[in-house]
Amino acid sequence: MLNSMLSDRAARIMLLIVTALALGLALFFAKPVLAPVIFAVVVGIVVSPLADRLQGIGVARVIVAASLLLFSCAIIVLLFLSLEPLISGVVEDLPKIKQEIKSWVYMMSGLLRGIEAISQEIEQTVGTGAAGPDVSTGFPTLMDALWVAPNFGAQVFIFIGTLFFFVLTRTDIYAAAGSLGKRLYRAEHEVARYFAAVTLVNAGLGVATAIGLATLGINSALIWGLAAMLLNFILYLGPLMMITGLTFVGMTQLGGAAALMPPALFLALNLIEAQFVTPAFVGHQLHLSPLVVFLAIVFGLWIWGPVGAIVALPVMLWIGQLLRSSAEARRLQGEENPTG
Template sequence: MLAILTGIAIITALYLARSIVAPITFALVLGVVVAPLADKLEKVGCPRVISASSLLFVTSTVIVAAFLLLEPLLSALVEQLPAIKRELRSWVAAMSEFIRGIETLGREIEETVGADGAAETESALPSVMDALWLAPNFGSKILIFIGTLFFFVLTRPELYAAAGPLKERLYLADRAVYRYFAAVTLVNIGLGTVTAVALGLIGINDAVIWGVAAGLLNFVLYLGPLMIMTGLLIAGLTQFGGAAALLPPLVFLAINLSEAQFVTPAFVGQRLQVNPLVVFIAIIFGLWLWGPVGAIVALPILLWFGVLMNPKVMSSIENT
């Protein structure tokens, strides 16, 4: 009972303090991924403060660039809401010819996605960057993220030295996660490139941006590809209509399945694999706890603790 109450208290504290804990955790996860680069730079004579500053600049630039690349895509989808709703109404009209009683459902859908409602929805939805900059305490979260990432990379050797017997395990867990995400990053770059080429061949607008989005969101297992498929279905509805609207998500599904079944196992191997159910629950729990940030950091935290607590995994990595 004490363990249950302690777990509930910890989860409640993490939820209530999410405005502080979420950016700190996100920074620590990125720090674990980039800190081995700082170690390598230090070995070749680069001062720790310079390597930490450089990695902070590069990491922040990549995150900002990701938002800037995805924002036009999401804004375009929002602008296409009226066309999407018109296509949905045509689908409902076609279905009503075969299903008795569908007229009532069709009227409800038309009332929900009517022209007036579409205009109100379109005007009410801000762009992604507007929402970010207008969000309460967003500036303080940025400062927390930057400060945590910089000082973690800068003082990581001292922090791990203070851990005593856990020092070697901490370095080993960091190295395992770093290697894993280096491999996954290469896979996702390939996935994004293939997705952009395939969508361009079938005539999807902004195929390059879709490829970038596919590569970035593929870091969030299961949910990321599902979001891309949903977005491509919307894009198919606005550009093709009818049954052809299913072509873009089906193309991406084929690419994603090929990546998940053949490419990722070949690059990443079996060493750090975790039960898919555990991964899915961890991502859903992280999404509930801290929103999108929680979904992003759930798998890195799961892998880090798994390697830290599993001697067999650690020994296998140590021998590679």
């Protein structure tokens, strides 16, 4: 009997492992379709309160869906276009970054004996001339662009179609799901409310970052503030990317020990936001383990790239809210039928 129970348990564990591996492979190979679909659903959930308000005042659902589609796409395009000068500036400053890294290597080699070989190896890696690295080899060719363009266009089309029809038909889908639809609607409402509050907090972080960097004399402080706002939606990894980018900015625009001032400023603001502002303003709606959130973001980044990192937290939060709603519904049902 005991051996039978152990064998059944081992079989369930093996089945769970195989299922997890199969699901991971399916998600990886289905990236061209699932990534834009999930991203569109997440955007639709975030804008769902606005859709409900518009429908509540009598606006036709087709007009609501089309309006929110145009609004969401315009916001996404404008955000990425706003960050384009930041990316171009980093590329143009690569020679300056290289020279600053070399000066730091020379300083450290002067303070610490016995690392001459390491400094020479780093020097050979970053180059010795003032012309900087040949960054053109890292950019795609025309044939690469022509090859990627159809796939990118197809994913944009999938995103647009999914977002439009999700906003258009979500109330019908939830109504057809019965009691499950009520739980879906509740989970959607909680996720949308959470991200509305987080958006306000991140906007405040972006404004504070822009003001602080402008005080330090950093160029494009407004764009860096916008980047701080956007990247803070990606927990852990987003702030780390900001600190890395601001370190390079400090190297190129300030130099010396002052190069650490921009990343130190953002780190201080981020710690204040994470430890005091967000808990006080948002509350404790994110009932997920920090380890689970971090692993989910890393997993999403691995299988779907930047899109996966963006949608990982909304999906985890939505699933968590849905599971809690289902557990609460079962508990209430058990209280109503204690002898069932």
